[in-house]
Amino acid sequence: MVTSTLEQLCILYTDLTYEDIGRLEEVASTLQLYADMSDSYMFIDCKIKDNDHAIVVAEAFPRNANNIYENSVVGKIVFESFEPGVFYSYKNGKKSIIRQAITQEGKSVDQTVVPIKNKCHQVIGVLIQEKEVTPKTLQDDSYQEADLSIVPARNGEFLASTVGGPPVVSDLLMEMLILTDAKDHLIYSNPVALKFISEMSRTEAVANEKITDLLPFLKPVYDNKEDVFVFDLTIDRKSLVVKKIRLKKKDRGETLLIIQDLTELRMKEKELMMKSVVIQEIHHRVKNNLQTIASLLRLQMRGLPEDSQASFEDTLNRIYSISSVYEIILAKERADDDDVNIIELTRKICSAMVLNDVRSKVDLIIQPNGNKIITSSRKAVSLAIIVNELVQNSLKHAFAKEGEGEIRIWFTSDRDFLELHISDNGVGMKEPKPSLGTEIVHNLVTNDLNGEFLYVPQEEGTHAVVTFPVSPEVEIFYEKKDFDSRG
Ligand SMILES: Nc1ncnc2c1ncn2[C@@H]1O[C@H](COP(=O)(O)OP(=O)(O)O)[C@@H](O)[C@H]1O
Ligand SMILES: [Mg+2]
CATH class of the missing domain: 3.30.450.20 (PAS domain)
Incomplete structure (x- = not known):
């Protein structure tokens, strides 16, 4: 399939949806027209995921003009300190006009920026119009001196x-x-x-x-x-x-x-982070607040029809899985670090689930494969919800009510990537309708873990794989020497 540069850049650098990208393509298709009509330079910039910069995804230069841009700037990174107007419009969803802005390329322009929104009113990009300030000003020597103090x-x-x-x-x-x-x-x-x-x-x-x-x-x-x-x-x-x-x-x-x-x-930031008493207290409060929310939901679900109760159960399970992260942190001896052992977390979440699921006779096997995986509490919360959703799906959809079965969870890793596998030997996925659960998993994996989520084909049952990069926030410690550490 042929994809446009705009689409490729958006997929690579942003977290925009295909629908959003389609909307940007629509706007981009009119850029040349605007550029020619107004004799100005037109650009579309999008915010890069995971950092505070933006990237140019489309451009159009007026024809018959002395180009102030020598080369295409598509794919170029845009920094807030150099292009404040772009970021103003992005963050506030408002138009910005800057007279005699100095662009990142060192050109003097009048710059107008308007946000581009999708159907759900989210700002997905900005449209930039730059009109060159009369060359006379630029060549003026006094201007050049003043420009560099x-x-x-x-x-x-x-x-x-x-x-x-x-x-x-x-x-x-x-x-x-x-x-x-x-x-x-x-x-x-x-x-x-x-x-x-x-x-x-x-x-x-x-x-x-x-x-x-x-x-x-x-x-x-x-x-x-x-x-x-x-x-x-x-x-x-x-x-x-x-x-x-x-x-x-x-x-x-x-x-x-x-x-x-x-x-x-x-250093000051670090000192603040180490204020362990405060952190400990916050963890306690988060955990207690989660418990309060869970109790409120439990109260509210009384007397509801069974299918509504099931939705409440789903939500309660999500809350419990988040709260498990805090329970693990609070149980640790050292109060100032909030790293979480993922194997321990997985065990905690799963054992609670199978115990609650009294209907089925399902075996749950967790294989740490000899390694210890430690992540920041932030990543741990995402992983907790992911494990919860996938194991819930196996419990809920894979096996008949009284049926027996097996759910296996294991981790593999190499130097750069970690894989979480969850598989069952149930009925397998037959024409699944993507629903909230899979949507949550997909979003957490791509946005929070920077990874990839997929189901791999297998003869019997279902096998989900979550792959995400090892980073300072995701560390692996090999406990068994003979463990296969490729790379
Ligand atoms: N382990 C599994 N075995 C069989 N079917 C599954 C499994 N996991 C997911 N599915 C199918 O995928 C669908 C979507 O799952 P999900 O998005 O979690 O929604 P929900 O669990 O609320 O139905 C499920 O309704 C089910 O049909
Ligand atoms: Mg589900």
């Missing part, structure tokens, strides 16, 4: 030394500013940056030195081909955010780096 080096004079004179703006900034020439040699840095470079490189004379020799960790920043990019770097326990901008003015090929040191901020 730093003092470039002249006649071998290095750095904005302000002794005796009034401080320039860049001297007062907390951010480090570093300007390098076409060969990546240092031609300017503000005082904080100078201090940083000297400290990190243990060199005093840094002027005109090659920056990637002084600070080798900046190499990926310079190797990156994009004109504008934001990097998160961790060096010597320092957390840095590096914004790189290639300045194309007068073809001098300079690169400006703006570096923020977030180390202290990150």
Whole structure:
């Protein structure tokens, strides 16, 4: 099947549905028309899943114009700090107009952004119109100077030394500013940056030195081909955010780096996270609140017809599975970490379920395969609901009322991926109608676990597989040495 670039990018980078993508395709099909009619540049940007950036999925340039965009920008990442209008419209669902915006490509434009919504009124993308500001302003020299509030080096004079004179703006900034020439040699840095470079490189004379020799960790920043990019770097326990901008003015090929040191901020964040007493208390409250909700539901379901009761039972089971996560965390000795052992969690959820299901004589077998899987509480909640839904389905749909059967749960893993398998030897899925349960599982697997959910064919019964990546939030510890650890 031929898919458009827009569709491919949306599938790869966003969590939009096919219907949403269809809607975007509709809008995209009219872009060229608008571009020609209004003599402006049109774009559609969509928010990337799992991070705070956006991506350009469609564009149209006016024909018969001196293009301010040399190359296509489709597929390019858009950062909030550079394109605030785009993110304003995204977050607020409102129109934004910015006069003389400087785009990520360093062009001066009047930019109008309107949100694109789907049938359910969700913002699924933004439509951007950019009209070039008259070239006269751009070529004006005074404009160019004002655009960059730093003092470039002249006649071998290095750095904005302000002794005796009034401080320039860049001297007062907390951010480090570093300007390098076409060969990546240092031609300017503000005082904080100078201090940083000297400290990190243990060199005093840094002027005109090659920056990637002084600070080798900046190499990926310079190797990156994009004109504008934001990097998160961790060096010597320092957390840095590096914004790189290639300045194309007068073809001098300079690169400006703006570096923020977030180390202290990150440390404070961590300290806050470690406030174990508070966390413990919150876990208690979450668990108690879940129990209150469950009791309220139980009260409400009394006297209802049987099929309504079944829906209530489904919901109650979901609540119990979430609450199991908190029970496990609270039972731990160390109060400050909220990691959850997934095998333990699976056992807890399943044993409660089979006990409650008095009708059937079903065996439930959990095989940890010799590994211990530890996840953050956030991922554990998703996994709890997923296990609950899939095992419930086996109990509910696979076996006859008085029938016997077997449900097996096991985990396999390699270096990068973890697989959760749930299979039964029941009747198998015959023309299933996707319903709330499978929808919940699919959404949690793709959105929260970043993984994939599917049923694999098998001769007897049903076999569901959830595959998701190993990450700092999902760790595997091999307890048995002979365990097959491929890779
Ligand atoms: N293990 C299973 N064995 C047989 N049929 C199943 C199994 N799991 C799911 N199904 C079928 O898939 C359908 C959709 O499941 P689901 O979305 O969880 O909805 P629900 O469980 O509320 O019916 C079920 O109604 C059932 O027909
Ligand atoms: Mg179900």
